[in-house]
Amino acid sequence: MKTNFLLIVLVTALFSPKFSSAQDAECARTLSLFSQSAKIKDYKSAEPYYNELIEGCVDFRLATYQYGERMFKAFIKEAEKNKNTADQKKYAEALIENYKLRLANFPDKTAKGETYADIAQVKFDNNLGSKASQYDAFEKAWKMDKESFNSPKALYSYFNVLIDLQGKGEKDLQEVFSKYDELIKKVEQEEIHRAEEAEPLIKKQEAGEKLSSGEERTLKNSEIYLRNYSAIKSSINTLLGDLADCDNLIPLYSKDFEQNKENVTWLRNAAGRLSAKECTKDPLFFKLVEALHQKEPSAKSALYLGQLAEKDGKYSKALEYYNQSAELEENPIDKARVYNKIANNYKRKGSYSTARSFYKKALNQQPSLGSAYLQIADMYAKSANDCGNNIFYKRAVYWLAADYARRAGRVDPSIKSSADAAVSSYMGRAPQKPDIFQEPDIDEGSTINIGCWIGESLRVPSL
Known part of the structure; x- marks a missing residue:
């Protein structure tokens, strides 16, 4: 009975406001010491305070994980420089744990896709686990929250691992093409977002108006991201390389045509890939487009018919199909491509004003x-x-x-x-x-x- 009474008193004391305030004060003191050392990059002094924080103050402040991320990245960089693979692995795993603790304790202030992509990137950069497990980590981030999966480096690494797996025979070529389409679409969407941020500020500069410090920062960041996305898109295309040339695509889709000629999704994807890679001279492209247009007349099938007409020198007919395609198309990037084709046709004919409008x-x-x-x-x-x-x-x-x-x-x-x-x-x-x-x-x-x-x-x- 006496033991039970003492237990009740202890539990009551632990959860009393007074105890909580004392604990918060201790957490605040430890965080202050940690952040002071971290701010001046004295991470060796900072590390013990970090360990205290994740032991007793795990959900106290987000700053614990923000400074912790910087600390472990610095440790990894130093270990890599010194070729200390054991320390590199140890700190890489600690950084992953830092991300996981942040996700668990501050879910409302942590973008899931971005953070899981960071975890996957740490595994990739530090060669943790197999290529298959690295790919699964990127795939988890992508499927969980692709909206916040925006890192140019992570998008490249994601595709890089897939190419490696395909080279080993662990992934098929069609999966590579499908993932390529998803990632390039994501990159282009991010390019649009950053260009939309930059465009009015560029025009303001061109008009001789002074940008505020906030506007200058926004423009600088937008242009950095645009450069990075441009470089990543080029690198992804380089990785795809010869896998997506006509010599590979045409046999692949020819082999599967008969069994898929009623499958609208397959027809759409196959025609899109051949169109993107300018494989439009092969009779297979005409077969795909004809089957697709019969099954589902759409912006894409009209576009492909326009390409065929243009190839045959029927420019007026091509413009007719392109205009149909532009009217039907709902995807902004694809609509832009069609408008660009129409503009190029008018420019070629010397109709500059109409070309400019398109x-x-x-x-x-x-x-x-x-x-x-x-x-x-x-x-x-x-x-x-x-x-x-x-x-x-x-x-x-x-x-x-x-x-x-x-x-x-x-x-x-x-x-x-x-x-x-x-x-x-x-x-x-x-x-x-x-x-x-x-x-x-x-x-x-x-x-x-x-x-x-x-x-x-x-x-x-x-x-």
Whole structure:
């Protein structure tokens, strides 16, 4: 009886407000000591405090796991530098445990897809477990919360492991293609998001307006992400390499055509892959498109019929199909591609105004489509002699062309070198500083109007 009474007293004391406050005070003291050392990167001194926190203050503050992440990453880097594989593995496993504890104790402040992708990345970077288990870790993150699975590095590593497994015969080629489509779609969606953030700020800069510190930070981060996503997309395409060339695709889909010719999903995916890789000259492509259009007339089947018509030199018929495709298409990226094809057709025919309207429609759907800006710039440059009342205004068109080319490189870093070369060329043909001084009523910073089909105004740059 006495023992039971003492137990009740002890439990009551442990859960009393006074005890809780004392415990919180001790947790706060330990966290303060941990964060002070972590802030100055004295992680050896910080580690014991971290261990205390995860023993007795596991759900006290999110900062425990934020600083813990930095600490273990520093330990891993040092161990790797010293080629100490035992320590590298130990700290990699500790970092994974740090992520798991954060997920368990602060679920509302932790993005699941992002964090599970971080765990998978740690396994991949530090060679923990088999390739199959690494792939399963990425797959878990992807299936659980692909919305927050945004790391360019993790997206690349995810596909890299899959390619390794396919090379060993543990994954089939169709699974590689399906995952490629998912990951490229994700990358392109993120590119659109970042380009949409950047576009109004770029225009504000071009108009000579000063950005706030917050806007400058947003623009800088957007452009960093755009560069990273561009690099990752290129790397993923390199990994896919020869696996997705026509020599592999055509036998693969030819072999399965008869058993899948009634399967709309299979037809759609096969035709899409052949279209994307320009395998449209093979008779198989026509068979796929014809079967698909009969089963499910859609934006995609209209697009493929347009490609076939264009291949046969039937450009008017191709435009008809492309317009049908654009009207039916709901996916912004795919709609942008169709608008871009239509614009290219009109540009080829010299219908620049109509071409520009379709390039701009494409950009409305996919603001990261830098090639559309480059095409508009090219049309402006080719129209310079027709769009001005005198030599100065004719040459001023090149400033406008340079603005569009410059914007192309900022929203799509994959074409930055081409865009920079175009900017340099256009600026070399545009009016120079002495030309501005000789023109009455025009100074650097003045706004001038460009006539003819272009119909835009521009700000005279400071040279």
